[in-house]
Amino acid sequence: MSDNQPTATNPSNGNLIEVDDVSVGFDGQWVLRDINLHIPRGQTLAIIGESGCGKTVFMKTLVGLVTPSSGTVQFDHQDLAKMNGSELAKFRRRIGFVFQNAALFDSMSIFDNVAFPLRQSDRSVKESEVKERVMQHLSEVGLPSDVTRKRPAELSGGMRKRVGLARALILRPELVVYDEPTTGLDPIMSDVINELILDTRRRYPVTSVVVTHDMHTARKVSDRVLMFFPRRRLDPHESQVIFDGPPSDLEHAEERRVRQFVRGEAGDRIRELASQG
Ligand SMILES: Nc1ncnc2c1ncn2[C@@H]1O[C@H](COP(=O)(O)OP(=O)(O)OP(=O)(O)O)[C@@H](O)[C@H]1O
Numbered sequence: 001m002s003d004n005q006p007t008a009t010n011p012s013n014g015n016l017i018e019v020d021d022v023s024v025g026f027d028g029q030w031v032l033r034d035i036n037l038h039i040p041r042g043q044t045l046a047i048i049g050e051s052g053c054g055k056t057v058f059m060k061t062l063v064g065l066v067t068p069s070s071g072t073v074q075f076d077h078q079d080l081a082k083m084n085g086s087e088l089a090k091f092r093r094r095i096g097f098v099f100q101n102a103a104l105f106d107s108m109s110i111f112d113n114v115a116f117p118l119r120q121s122d123r124s125v126k127e128s129e130v131k132e133r134v135m136q137h138l139s140e141v142g143l144p145s146d147v148t149r150k151r152p153a154e155l156s157g158g159m160r161k162r163v164g165l166a167r168a169l170i171l172r173p174e175l176v177v178y179d180e181p182t183t184g185l186d187p188i189m190s191d192v193i194n195e196l197i198l199d200t201r202r203r204y205p206v207t208s209v210v211v212t213h214d215m216h217t218a219r220k221v222s223d224r225v226l227m228f229f230p231r232r233r234l235d236p237h238e239s240q241v242i243f244d245g246p247p248s249d250l251e252h253a254e255e256r257r258v259r260q261f262v263r264g265e266a267g268d269r270i271r272e273l274a275s276q277g
Pocket residue numbers: 026027031049050051052053054055056057058
């Protein structure tokens with residue numbers, strides 16, 4: 001039996017997510033083909049790959065926002081495709097989303113933005129508890145209490161991202177999905193976000209999926225990196241996952257396309273792009 005299997009002494013062991021033979025296509029074009037991936041509980045997985053290779057589509061497939069053309073996605077051993085409405089609603093409460101642009105509600109205060117998932121998930125929650133949890137989560141992401149009355153437009157991009165993180169964590173989700181968490185931030189604020197991702201995992205046993213173009217983020221926060229290659233540029237027999245391993249192996253990966261990507265070298269791409277017109 002592998003380390004990841006649930007055992008009588010530790011029933012919470014095992015994979016939180018199991019993706020088996022998943023393919024996703026749009027308008028007759030495959031974006032993802034035959035993807036297999038098991039994500040153990042507590043792992044932080046970074047997904048990298050060049051623009052258009054299917055990272056966002058894959059992330060959406062993991063959380064049931066895109067339905068695969070074939071194959072299965074299981075969350076905690078439950079097939080997403082077989083969940084009914086109330087099971088899907090419960091499943092969504094077990095996931096926190098950190099969106100690229102923070103996706104805050106502009107017309108709400110910061111307090112109400114962070115409180116939103118809590119009030120939605122439990123309509124009878126006491127305001128005193130809402131207040132305590134909102135303040136705790138804002139403090140965990142390093143925001144002072146005087147931001148609560150402000151609107152998102154009054155905050156910097158980095159502060160908005162941290163509010164988005166506080167909101168994503170307020171229900172203590174088992175899975176947190178980060179979509180380009182550091183895009184558009186300066187190097188210092190990017191590293192603040194990286195540290196917060198690490199802090200979150202230190203505080204509680206969350207499983208995380210981080211879609212990123214930022215190699216510093218991928219290296220720093222993840223235990224495992226997955227690299228996709230655009231399906232249309234592969235031969236039919238080639239696997240679309242061209243790297244699956246610890247971040248420390250990226251630099252010396254056997255696959256040339258992985259090394260070029262992580263070093264930011266254009267290689268043959270300039271000629272390829274020129275030949276596409
Ligand atoms: N709903 C959709 N309908 C049709 N095509 C789609 C849809 N969603 C994504 N695609 C296509 O799937 C491909 C992969 O898109 P995706 O957004 O997953 O790429 P990505 O790797 O996340 O890119 P980026 O790094 O630029 O965000 C693209 O060619 C995109 O146009």
